[in-house]
Each structure stands twice: as structure tokens, then as C-alpha cells.
Amino acid sequence: MSGVKDKMLVGERFRRALCSYPESAVVQEAMARELVSMVRLHAGEERLGRVLEIGAGSGLLTELLLEAFPVASLTANDLVGECREPLREIARRLRIAEFSFLKGDIEECGELPGSQDLVVSNATLQWLNDLDKLFAAVRRSLVPGKLFAFTSFTVGNMEEIAMLGGGGLSYRTTEEIGEIAGRHFELLELKESREQLTFPRLVRCLAIFARPESTVLAGSGGAEAVIWTLWRTTAACFGYREGSALPIARSIAC
Template sequence: MPGEIDKNAVRKRFGRSLATYNGAAAVQREMAGTLLDLFTSATLERQFAEITELGCGAGILTDLIPERFDYARLTLIDLVPECAQFHEHRSNAHFLAGDIEEIDLPESGLFLSNAVFQWAADPGRLFGRIAEKLNRGGYLAFTTFGPETLREVSALTGGGLAYRTAKELNVLLEANGFEVLAAREELLTPEFDSPLDVLKSLKATGVTAVSPAEPWSRRRLAAFSEAYTGNFRLPNGKVPLTYHPIALVAGKKQ
């Protein structure tokens, strides 16, 4: 069964992966570009007084914001305080450390988030909090992961997050003052040389913070590798890992 989200574990695991995250997060990098393309095509908006990024991390999405938008102030929020080091050089930017479900959010014309909301304990409440701080005519644009994400690992371990479908997210957005303007979802299946490389990739991006977690003993690791290869090996000898990105652009209802 999917484990409960332990925010303290999330903070620690992502903190430990900061040095490796950007290099390993190819899927998240693609998601960031997709999100901004979707936003531009849906709204044609570029100028904002204030933009807020929720879960900025080491800056995969943040790096693209100055290329796509004109703004007076950029507020960056992340659960991991150590992320501040990646944003000290940014112009007109301010970093806040805290849980996006609890911290006092600033007023903004645009809230952005990339590959973060799957960690929200109560996304409906989070959407409501964002709506309260969103300026009239403002937007929320985000990516998250859908139910097919990491399906190979979940099938063998029984663990994972309770990923929500695009339809479920739409319902929560509509119920909390938003109108969905654009949506996109797809399946991405990067390939790895071995199941051990799959686990190394997950560790490098901090995607291991779901509890309870059974320790990876040598025996369990060997059994996992054998089962993964036996069930999922591709004709080219590699093994896949499925991701199910969902991108949504929503406007605040008038």
C-alpha cells in the first residue's frame, strides 16, 4: 500500500540529494519546459508584478522563469532551507524556507510549481490557500505526477505515493476557485542498464521519502533486482522506469 508522506523525511532526503538532483532529474527538467510552453500557449501572458514558485529546489524551473517572464519580484519557497544557496545570485528574488502547505504565502499574479504537488498531504487545501493569495485574474500553473509513476517499483515493493489523476486534480481545482485552462499528461519511460541504476536515479533525486520503508538489505536488493529484470527487461537488455507527468494551467475564477 502507498505510504504516508513524512515531511521531515522529505526534507532530509531532498537535502541530501541537492548535489546530485539537477544532474539526475532529466524528467523533471523536461516537465519544466513543458509547463511553461503550455502556460504560454494557453494564456499569452508574460508580465507579472510578482511571481511565486512553490518548491523551487535547486532551480530547474527557476532558471527558466527570467527567460519566459518579465516581473518585478520573484518569491521562491522550498521545504529544504539549504536550497537558498542556489538562488542567492538571482535578481529581484527572495527565498523562503518552509512547507508550502503551512507557510504564509505571498500575494502573487502567478504561482508556479514543478514536480512538487505529489508531496502535498492535502492538495485541495493547498489549492484553496493559493487561490486566497492569487491576484484577480491570476494564474496557477504546475506539474505533478500521475498514478502510473514508478509503477515498476510499486509493483515489486507495494510502496509509493498516492498519486492523483488529472481528473481528480481538476475537480479539486474547480472546487477551490479555479478554472482549468489547459492540461497535458504523458508517459515517459527512461531506460537504465540495471535495476540498481534505477534505485540510484531515485536516490539522486530524493524520491525515497515515503514511509514506512523497509530497509534495503542485501537479500532484499538481490530479490528486487532479479524480479525487476525478470518482469520488465526490454528487448535491448535495459530496464524502464515509468513517469506519468501531468501539467495543468488554471486561472482564478472571477
């Protein structure tokens, strides 16, 4: 996969959008619910002593997971330091005895906290550069026989936005992700799905996916903050028939 992602730029855009993120993260919430269902299927109802979440963000997965399973200790990681307090509040409200926050780029954090009963990550791995290295670190952090469960966006995700001139991230395929994971873990389940969001007006779509604090990464390498000026928006809308529906496909591996 070509290109190195500028995660500092990603973090800055997410920090600006932290308060409004949950209302527009419809697909990410669906992914989180599916992930919790998969964990329940493979882990049963057993108590999860220690859990590490990579890329916890605003806590979409965090809250669903802690509501579904008894957890003694949660370590939440995110690139954005401002995520600490919302995540701490979720842990406090759901009576988690021990909470810690691991701030920073997970690829630069060194050895991860050990003796984990579960490591999870929702809609984060597409931002990482070296999955092989990360998966090796996750394996070392897990108690033998315990689970690593994750979702990631894959090839084909939001390609309609790229076609409108907004750039696009260079995604891995589901097969590529599975091949890398298989070097370190026994694969219990690997599947891909496509969720389609439909917007009656293009401007409504851009209001969500191309708002000023959003980041779109160019697939040829590096990171590009795409600014949707009046001219760019008008050009994208030209020829778009009012009242027609714009489908936005989200490709997901879990």
C-alpha cells in the same frame, strides 16, 4: 487518497541529494519546460511583476521561467532551507530585482504572499496532503485573472519500482486533481502524459531511484525510508535478464 506523507523525511532526503539532484531529474526538467511553454501560451509575453514558486528545490523551473519571462519579484518556497542560496544565485544572475525565500512546508505557511501575477509549482503537489486548502490559498494570493500553473506526478508513476519491492506513493489521478482545481479556478488546460525512461541494467536504475538518500513512501499511509541493502538489491535483480531493458513510467499531470 489514503495516507499522510512525512514531509520532514522527504525534506531530509532531498537536502542530502540537493547537489546531485539536477543530474538525475531528467523527467522533472522536461516537466518544467512543458510548464514554461504552457505559461507562455496562456500569459503571452507580458511582464510578470510578482511570481511565487511552490517547491522550488534546486531551481530547475526557476531558471527556465526567469529566462523566459521578465520578472520583477520572485518569492521561492521550499521545505529545505539549503535551497535558498542556489535559488538566490539564479535570481541574481538573471537580474531579478527582488528575491525572497519562504522556507517551510507550504501547507503550514499560512497566508501566502499576495498580489501575485503568477504562481507555479513543478513536481511538488504529489507530496501535499490537502490540495483543496492549498488551492484556496493560492487563489487568494493571485491578482484576479492571473495564472496558477503546476505539474504533479499521478497514478501509475514509477509503479515498476513498487513492483520490485520498493514501496510507492499513493498518487492522485489527473481527474481528481482537476476536480479539486476546478473548485477554485477556471481550468484553461489539463492534460496527462507518460514519460518512459529505459535502463539497460537494473542496477543502473536503482543507482538513480533507490540511492541511499532517496525516499519512497508507502501507499498505505505514513512514510518509509527504503534501504536498498545488498540482499534487497540481489533479490530484485534475481531473474532480471542481463542486457534487457527496464522501462520506468512517469505519469504526469499539468
